[in-house]
Amino acid sequence: xxxxxxxxxxxxxxxxxxxxxxxxxxxxxxxxxxxxxxxxxxxxxxxxxxxxxxxxxxxxxxxxxxxxxxxxxxxxxxxxxxxxxxxxxxxxxxxxxxxxxxxxxxxxxxxxxxxxxxxxxxxxxxxxxxxxxxxxxxxxxxxxxxxxxxxxxxxxxxxxxxxxxxxxxxxxxxxxxxxxxxxxxxxxxxxxxxxxxxxxxxxxxxxxxxxxxxxxxxxxxxxxxxxxxxxxxxxxxxxxxxxxxxxxxxxxxxxxxxxxxxxxxxxxxxxxxxxxxxxxxxxxxxxxxxxxxxxxxxxxxxxxxxxxxxxxxxxxxxxxxxxxxxxxxxxxxxxxxxxxxxxxxxxxxxxxxxxxxxxxxxxxxxxxx
Numbered sequence: 001x002x003x004x005x006x007x008x009x010x011x012x013x014x015x016x017x018x019x020x021x022x023x024x025x026x027x028x029x030x031x032x033x034x035x036x037x038x039x040x041x042x043x044x045x046x047x048x049x050x051x052x053x054x055x056x057x058x059x060x061x062x063x064x065x066x067x068x069x070x071x072x073x074x075x076x077x078x079x080x081x082x083x084x085x086x087x088x089x090x091x092x093x094x095x096x097x098x099x100x101x102x103x104x105x106x107x108x109x110x111x112x113x114x115x116x117x118x119x120x121x122x123x124x125x126x127x128x129x130x131x132x133x134x135x136x137x138x139x140x141x142x143x144x145x146x147x148x149x150x151x152x153x154x155x156x157x158x159x160x161x162x163x164x165x166x167x168x169x170x171x172x173x174x175x176x177x178x179x180x181x182x183x184x185x186x187x188x189x190x191x192x193x194x195x196x197x198x199x200x201x202x203x204x205x206x207x208x209x210x211x212x213x214x215x216x217x218x219x220x221x222x223x224x225x226x227x228x229x230x231x232x233x234x235x236x237x238x239x240x241x242x243x244x245x246x247x248x249x250x251x252x253x254x255x256x257x258x259x260x261x262x263x264x265x266x267x268x269x270x271x272x273x274x275x276x277x278x279x280x281x282x283x284x285x286x287x288x289x290x291x292x293x294x295x296x297x298x299x300x301x302x303x304x305x306x307x308x309x310x311x312x313x314x315x316x317x318x319x320x321x322x323x324x325x326x327x328x329x330x331x332x333x334x335x336x337x338x339x340x341x342x343x344x345x346x347x348x349x350x351x352x353x354x355x356x357x358x359x360x361x362x363x364x365x366x367x368x369x
């Protein structure tokens with residue numbers, strides 16, 4: 001194998017594929033990236049572990065077609081320090097040489113026959129806008145669990161129902177849901193729809209990389225999900241189990257609704273939370289036309305007033321863990337945020353207004369004394 005390629009293009013391709021490589025593995029070959037140069041001037045870079053795979057194709061000048069398997073993270077480290085400009089990759093005996101200007105590296109080759117084959121993309125069900133999908137995934141990821149002893153809670157629910165995709169995540173203390181439009185293929189989605197749980201970290205990485213990609217194809221089978229656009233393909237294994245349903249949790253019944261500016265509220269929570277130690281909450285007291293935020297106890301206290309409208313009650317005071325509240329607020333993009341409130345110590349639902357495409361449920365805590 002021998003090719004010529006721009007160093008920036010090579011670095012981007014290697015970085016994309018290397019993100020799925022395991023940090024540690026009893027099988028060293030799984031730490032490898034497979035480079036394949038075709039006669040038609042394309043370089044394919046492919047990596048995988050037991051849970052995910054990533055493959056990218058870029059343009060390159062092929063001198064000699066062929067394949068090479070090298071340690072992926074080592075190759076990425078090399079790519080990051082290459083001079084900008086034309087770079088040559090060539091297999092020489094048992095090494096891959098990487099040459100750019102006066103700089104030259106040599107990498108040992110791994111055995112090709114020990115590397116697993118690239119998995120096929122699951123059957124394509126339809127397409128979604130990459131930017132909208134990336135935003136939606138980012139909005140629910142904050143609520144995904146981090147406890148690996150409860151694997152299903154570390155995932156994001158992805159449900160398809162007609163032209164609507166629903167993404168949801170929960171760690172039992174909060175629950176985020178986002179709906180968006182997608183474009184199902186004719187007859188591709190089962191009549192009952194599709195409902196799976198995807199590892200949150202994998203889905204977030206994939207979504208970020210697709211943000212500027214235009215329409216992205218989605219494939220799904222009983223065990224894996226895949227995403228594909230021009231030159232890029234990635235797959236991930238699904239998690240077993242189902243997330244708790246959010247329908248009843250989000251049905252608050254008779255409740256009050258407070259509306260205030262989102263950006264101002266974010267800054268105010270950050271400001272007063274400076275004196276909130278440990279699990280100390282931030283209190284939000286609504287009185288119809290204003291909101292007073294307060295945090296801290298005894299001598300170390302902070303407060304700030306903001307304009308707000310309250311409907312459904314004359315006055316209402318609730319309190320939240322400031323970290324959870326900020327995680328929710330910073331994921332919204334609307335100018336105003338609506339807080340649907342049952343009362344202190346009860347569920348509270350944050351929404352983005354008409355349509356409520358983005359909803360985030362929090363448990364309020366005992367207000368400050």
